[in-house]
Amino acid sequence: MKASKVARYGLLVALALVLSYAESLIPPVGVPGVKLGLPNLAVVFALYRLGAVDAWVISLIRVGLAALLFGNGVSLAYSITGAALSLLVMCLLKRTGKFSETGVSVAGGVSHNIGQILVAVILLGTTRLAWYLPVLCVSGTVAGILIGIVSALLVKRVPELKSK
Amino acid sequence: MFWFRSHRGDVLLIAALLTAAGVLALGLFLTRRDGGSVSVTVAGETVMELPLDADGSFPIDTDGGHNVLVIEDGSARMSEADCPDRLCVKTGAIRWAGESIVCLPHQVVVTVENGADGGFDAASR
Numbered sequence: 001m002k003a004s005k006v007a008r009y010g011l012l013v014a015l016a017l018v019l020s021y022a023e024s025l026i027p028p029v030g031v032p033g034v035k036l037g038l039p040n041l042a043v044v045f046a047l048y049r050l051g052a053v054d055a056w057v058i059s060l061i062r063v064g065l066a067a068l069l070f071g072n073g074v075s076l077a078y079s080i081t082g083a084a085l086s087l088l089v090m091c092l093l094k095r096t097g098k099f100s101e102t103g104v105s106v107a108g109g110v111s112h113n114i115g116q117i118l119v120a121v122i123l124l125g126t127t128r129l130a131w132y133l134p135v136l137c138v139s140g141t142v143a144g145i146l147i148g149i150v151s152a153l154l155v156k157r158v159p160e161l162k163s164k
Numbered sequence: 165m166f167w168f169r170s171h172r173g174d175v176l177l178i179a180a181l182l183t184a185a186g187v188l189a190l191g192l193f194l195t196r197r198d199g200g201s202v203s204v205t206v207a208g209e210t211v212m213e214l215p216l217d218a219d220g221s222f223p224i225d226t227d228g229g230h231n232v233l234v235i236e237d238g239s240a241r242m243s244e245a246d247c248p249d250r251l252c253v254k255t256g257a258i259r260w261a262g263e264s265i266v267c268l269p270h271q272v273v274v275t276v277e278n279g280a281d282g283g284f285d286a287a288s289r
Contacts, residue, residue, distance in 0.1 A: 028249045028251055028254070029254075031251075031255070032249075032251045032266060032268055074268070074269070074271075078268075098172075098173035099173040099174055099177060100170075100171050100173070100174055102171060102174045103171070103173050103174035103177045103178070106174070106177060106178055106181065107177060110181055120266065120268070123207075123208075123271065124205070124207075124208060124266065124271060124273045125205065125207070125208025125209075125273075129264065129266070130188075130192060130262065131192060131262065131263055131264065133185070133188055134185040134186070134188045134189035134192070135185075135189075137181055137182075137184060137185035137188070138182065138185045140181075141178055141181045141182060141185075145178065148174075
């Protein structure tokens with residue numbers, strides 16, 4: 001692996017981790033799972049600037065480290081499923097070419113929440129969590145719009161890193 | 165306005181998601197029914213069944229920690245929890261069949277079960 005790539009992964013993973021931490025400081029609102037998804041800024045940026053593979057590497061390392069630093073085994077199950085489903089949907093949507101960063105990150109936010117509900121259904125052994133779906137669908141959409149707008153700005157404004 | 169034209173896909177996607185959420189919420193709201201009792205499960209296993217018409221407070225002690233469930237005025241709420249985020253306490257009271265309070269750190273779920281004559285009550289409310 002080229003040193004420039006290692007450095008870029010390091011930068012973006014560090015950034016995503018700081019954003020995870022920043023988000024953990026925001027007090028939770030009444031419903032579990034309602035959150036901004038700040039680390040997704042780094043992932044969307046990586047997806048557009050570097051590519052799908054790099055976004056996967058950064059996202060998975062971020063999830064693993066965040067679980068080690070701020071979470072536990074149970075929170076890892078939630079975050080890894082959310083992150084993987086969200087990135088899968090974002091990659092597919094980006095490939096269609098019909099959506100901008102905003103649409104892609106909205107889909108990512110909502111699918112992240114759906115992934116977490118799926119884990120909750122499995123871990124808690126109850127399918128009675130349907131009441132959370134509409135709330136998390138709306139909150140994921142709103143968070144996705146905000147993250148998408150900021151990501152689009154970043155993708156446009158952050159100067160290209162010179163490699164080689 | 166230019167943004168809307170250049171982001172047609174995004175706008176359609178957002179509208180579709182919000183509509184889906186609205187339809188789902190409306191569907192859940194219209195089919196809501198009064199609950200007769202609440203069931204308390206810990207890690208998928210039912211540990212308590214409590215009727216909603218008998219007031220009282222019920223401690224739930226698990227390996228994860230300590231919660232207190234309070235039943236009053238036909239609804240159930242979590243009054244105490246020693247988990248870090250206390251989301252279950254902030255969830256507030258539940259009374260409709262299918263509603264639940266979830267405490268993720270302790271793997272505790274409190275769900276309202278169907279009442280025997282719940283459907284008629286809800287419709288006449």
